[in-house]
Amino acid sequence: MSTIEAIAENYQTFNPAAYLQNNYIPPLADFSDPDSVVAWKLKCLADACASGEIGGQILVDIDSGPTVYQVLSAFELFKEVILTDFLAVNREELKKWLHDEPGAFDWGPSINQVCSIEGKGEPWQAKQKRLRERVSRVIPVNVHQSCPLGTELAPVTVDALVSSFCLEACSPNYPAFVKALGNITGLLKPGGHVLMIGALEESYYMAGEARLSAVSLTEEMTRKAYDVGYIIRDFRSYTLPESMTVDTDDAKGVSFVWAQKKESD
Numbered sequence: 001m002s003t004i005e006a007i008a009e010n011y012q013t014f015n016p017a018a019y020l021q022n023n024y025i026p027p028l029a030d031f032s033d034p035d036s037v038v039a040w041k042l043k044c045l046a047d048a049c050a051s052g053e054i055g056g057q058i059l060v061d062i063d064s065g066p067t068v069y070q071v072l073s074a075f076e077l078f079k080e081v082i083l084t085d086f087l088a089v090n091r092e093e094l095k096k097w098l099h100d101e102p103g104a105f106d107w108g109p110s111i112n113q114v115c116s117i118e119g120k121g122e123p124w125q126a127k128q129k130r131l132r133e134r135v136s137r138v139i140p141v142n143v144h145q146s147c148p149l150g151t152e153l154a155p156v157t158v159d160a161l162v163s164s165f166c167l168e169a170c171s172p173n174y175p176a177f178v179k180a181l182g183n184i185t186g187l188l189k190p191g192g193h194v195l196m197i198g199a200l201e202e203s204y205y206m207a208g209e210a211r212l213s214a215v216s217l218t219e220e221m222t223r224k225a226y227d228v229g230y231i232i233r234d235f236r237s238y239t240l241p242e243s244m245t246v247d248t249d250d251a252k253g254v255s256f257v258w259a260q261k262k263e264s265d
């Protein structure tokens with residue numbers, strides 16, 4: 001079995017509920033703490049989206065996992081939002097939230113935080129309703145395929161991609177990480193934008209019984225992956241303070257990249 005196949009096999013025990021509890025409730029998502037890492041991620045995304053340079057017809061979130069926080073600013077700028085994940089359990093978790101079904105994760109605190117950052121004074125429930133209406137599809141994705149979405153969108157290319165904690169969490173090594181970035185880049189129009197959040201120096205993380213390996217990336221390795229085909233518009237990094245370290249992963253920090261696909265090489 002190839003390493004990519006072995007990773008896919010290991011993901012069969014991924015537990016979305018455990019993953020959400022590990023990463024999207026306090027302390028990591030404690031918005032009363034100005035050092036909260038989730039607040040930092042939301043601010044990075046909101047700042048890029050406030051530039052006025054990102055927008056268009058279709059936004060694809062590459063490997064949403066069971067989370068929607070990553071599109072809370074970007075979705076406003078597109079007519080259609082497509083969420084994706086490799087695992088059916090995560091796609092089902094997303095649909096549960098989209099349909100406001102019992103047991104769905106409460107993204108209210110994160111949505112409220114984004115409303116505060118964006119400063120438009122609207123109730124978070126209004127933004128939540130708009131996001132639920134803007135998502136057109138929740139579909140499978142495999143970043144190790146040359147066409148990560150299969151024929152779902154082909155030959156249409158999209159205006160922007162968001163991706164959060166995906167590529168490093170499912171690539172066996174750095175070359176595979178770079179190749180996966182190349183695969184998703186094929187979905188993007190020239191001049192299109194990528195907003196990507198990644199773990200820094202993480203070698204594993206837990207999601208219930210599942211212990212998943214990650215390719216450990218430094219800031220330099222993360223930047224270098226965009227050398228071919230992109231202009232980096234913004235790069236930020238966050239070092240996890242003691243108060244934010246958890247026993248469900250060994251990440252040392254988080255990176256944020258806003259990159260724009262070159263019009264032509």
Ligand SMILES: Nc1ncnc2c1ncn2[C@@H]1O[C@@H](CSCCNC[C@@H]2Cc3ccc([N+](=O)[O-])cc3CN2)[C@@H](O)[C@H]1O
Pocket residue numbers: 007008011023028037038063064065066085086087090141142143144164165166169170199202205240249251253254
């Ligand atoms: N072949 C594949 N193609 C696409 N996606 C695939 C594939 N295989 C698995 N997947 C997909 O990959 C998975 C990604 S889940 C995200 C894992 N991220 C690790 C975790 C997250 C986290 C969160 C918050 C903070 N923080 O400090 O605030 C730190 C960290 C660091 N650790 C899962 O969605 C699976 O479905």
